[in-house]
Amino acid sequence: MTELHLSDERLSAYLDEVDDVAPPGAPELQPHLAQCARCNDRLAALRSAGRLVGAPVVRVTPEVRAQAVAAAVRAAREVEQARKIRWYRRPQVLVGAAAAAAVVVLGLGVAVPLTLSGQSSPSSTAASRIRNSQEHHGSAGLSPAAKGPAAGSIGSTASTAAAVEDLGQVSSMKQVLSRLSEVLTPSFSQALAGSSYNDAVTSRYAGCVATTRAAARAGDYGPGIVASATYQGRASFVMEFWPTASTPQAGKTVVAVTTTNGCKLLARTTT
Amino acid sequence: MRDDRQESALVDAARCGDTDALEELLLAHYDRVHALCRRMLADADDADDATQETLLSAVRSLSRFDGRSSFGTWIYRIATNACIDECRRRRRRPLVGLDREGTGDGPAPGSDGAFGTITEDPSEVAVRRVDVDAALSTLPLEFRTAVVLRDLCDLAYEEIARVLEVPVGTVRSRIARGRAALADLLEVPWNPPEPQSVKTQLGTEEITT
Numbered sequence: 001m002t003e004l005h006l007s008d009e010r011l012s013a014y015l016d017e018v019d020d021v022a023p024p025g026a027p028e029l030q031p032h033l034a035q036c037a038r039c040n041d042r043l044a045a046l047r048s049a050g051r052l053v054g055a056p057v058v059r060v061t062p063e064v065r066a067q068a069v070a071a072a073v074r075a076a077r078e079v080e081q082a083r084k085i086r087w088y089r090r091p092q093v094l095v096g097a098a099a100a101a102a103v104v105v106l107g108l109g110v111a112v113p114l115t116l117s118g119q120s121s122p123s124s125t126a127a128s129r130i131r132n133s134q135e136h137h138g139s140a141g142l143s144p145a146a147k148g149p150a151a152g153s154i155g156s157t158a159s160t161a162a163a164v165e166d167l168g169q170v171s172s173m174k175q176v177l178s179r180l181s182e183v184l185t186p187s188f189s190q191a192l193a194g195s196s197y198n199d200a201v202t203s204r205y206a207g208c209v210a211t212t213r214a215a216a217r218a219g220d221y222g223p224g225i226v227a228s229a230t231y232q233g234r235a236s237f238v239m240e241f242w243p244t245a246s247t248p249q250a251g252k253t254v255v256a257v258t259t260t261n262g263c264k265l266l267a268r269t270t271t
Numbered sequence: 272m273r274d275d276r277q278e279s280a281l282v283d284a285a286r287c288g289d290t291d292a293l294e295e296l297l298l299a300h301y302d303r304v305h306a307l308c309r310r311m312l313a314d315a316d317d318a319d320d321a322t323q324e325t326l327l328s329a330v331r332s333l334s335r336f337d338g339r340s341s342f343g344t345w346i347y348r349i350a351t352n353a354c355i356d357e358c359r360r361r362r363r364r365p366l367v368g369l370d371r372e373g374t375g376d377g378p379a380p381g382s383d384g385a386f387g388t389i390t391e392d393p394s395e396v397a398v399r400r401v402d403v404d405a406a407l408s409t410l411p412l413e414f415r416t417a418v419v420l421r422d423l424c425d426l427a428y429e430e431i432a433r434v435l436e437v438p439v440g441t442v443r444s445r446i447a448r449g450r451a452a453l454a455d456l457l458e459v460p461w462n463p464p465e466p467q468s469v470k471t472q473l474g475t476e477e478i479t480t
Contacts, residue, residue, distance in 0.1 A: 008447045008450070009444055011447070012451070046447075046451060046454055052453065053407065053418050053422035057306040057310055058309065060301075060305055068319075068322065068326060072293075073297065073330070075331075076293055076330035076331075076333070
């Protein structure tokens with residue numbers, strides 16, 4: 001029986017012309033195929049299956065592609081240079097409709113175990129880095145309410161990016177925004193002022209899970225991780241988030257996301 | 272297709288911190304990586320996430336890229352691992368709820384509507400695409416990966432063997448078993464497009480012109 005028909009593996013490899021036992025045009029395959037309807041049918045079925053898998057995939061728009069790549073390039077730049085949280089000194093990004101920046105609170109589940117405690121040191125928190133960045137760039141927006149020493153980490157290696165400001169226990173988007181306003185710069189506070197928020201919103205931001213996991217795996221919280229928090233009892237991150245595929249394309253947006261296993265958009269503020 | 276020397280020059284520049292080169296490199300490979308993730312995960316959002324994870328992972332580990340394989344094969348490998356990780360995570364968690372409960376922006380995974388963007392395309396090809404995504408998602412992960420790398424990504428058996436770190440014979444067997452299972456599932460009395468047009472549509476814009 002086994003000699004009567006060709007195996008799926010031989011037929012499949014024949015399609016790919018790589019079977020070193022029976023290379024394409026092999027005398028032992030072709031005569032059989034020439035007279036065996038069943039093997040011909042099977043060959044056609046395997047070929048069709050392969051072509052279905054190779055059928056065109058829904059493509060992303062050029063905008064989505066450009067945004068995603070830009071986020072990765074930004075990540076590379078910031079990882080290498082330990083340059084953090086750029087949009088706080090670029091408020092025009094926040095008001096630009098096409099460049100809606102978002103802040104998400106990310107809750108991390110058991111699949112991505114992270115240690116939130118013991119990571120903070122006053123000299124290298126996200127807030128202090130932001131303040132340092134402002135100084136470094138001669139910005140007039142340095143927060144007079146800025147807490148903690150301004151000992152510099154700007155320009156140092158990525159390892160100093162390992163700690164972020166902890167917002168403590170927060171239970172609503174309003175609290176997140178208010179705590180952020182306390183620890184971050186005036187320009188950020190201004191950007192948030194006038195926002196409305198909605199704790200009930202649930203939808204999805206593509207890329208946030210990936211970004212968080214990548215940050216977790218890399219052992220530091222950058223790029224984009226602004227602060228840690230305990231959001232409704234769950235260890236979470238507040239994150240600067242560059243929109244990708246599923247994000248709103250207009251207006252300023254601030255988002256809180258938390259789940260036990262990834263990201264979930266809980267709240268959104270818009271102006 | 273991109274000239275190999277030009278690409279390796281881009282890789283070198285990107286490794287030296289040239290972000291323009293890095294951007295060009297990632298743009299050139301984005302569609303292929305996204306297609307791989309989309310086919311592997313059969314979910315638009317998960318594919319976006321996996322693609323983004325792949326890009327981030329690639330830029331983080333670019334300094335460890337040794338040039339022994341092409342950059343394309345290398346980033347396929349990262350994407351494949353990202354997809355496999357995602358599939359294993361799915362196995363550990365229920366697929367209900369997390370991202371879709373009460374959102375109104377998509378039904379639960381597994382129903383036809385989960386292929387959100389596809390419903391915008393009413394053509395026969397789109398229907399087939401849903402079929403093949405659904406069928407693929409029922410295959411064992413090893414078979415699915417091998418078939419996608421071969422038939423969508425057009426990698427040679429040897430390249431797939433390097434990506435998956437298995438012998439070529441194993442690759443051959445997995446591809447065959449994956450195609451056979453798909454053929455049985457889909458009962459493919461279908462007149463597929465010519466291979467040339469398939470490859471053309473999959474490719475990046477420089478291919479499609």
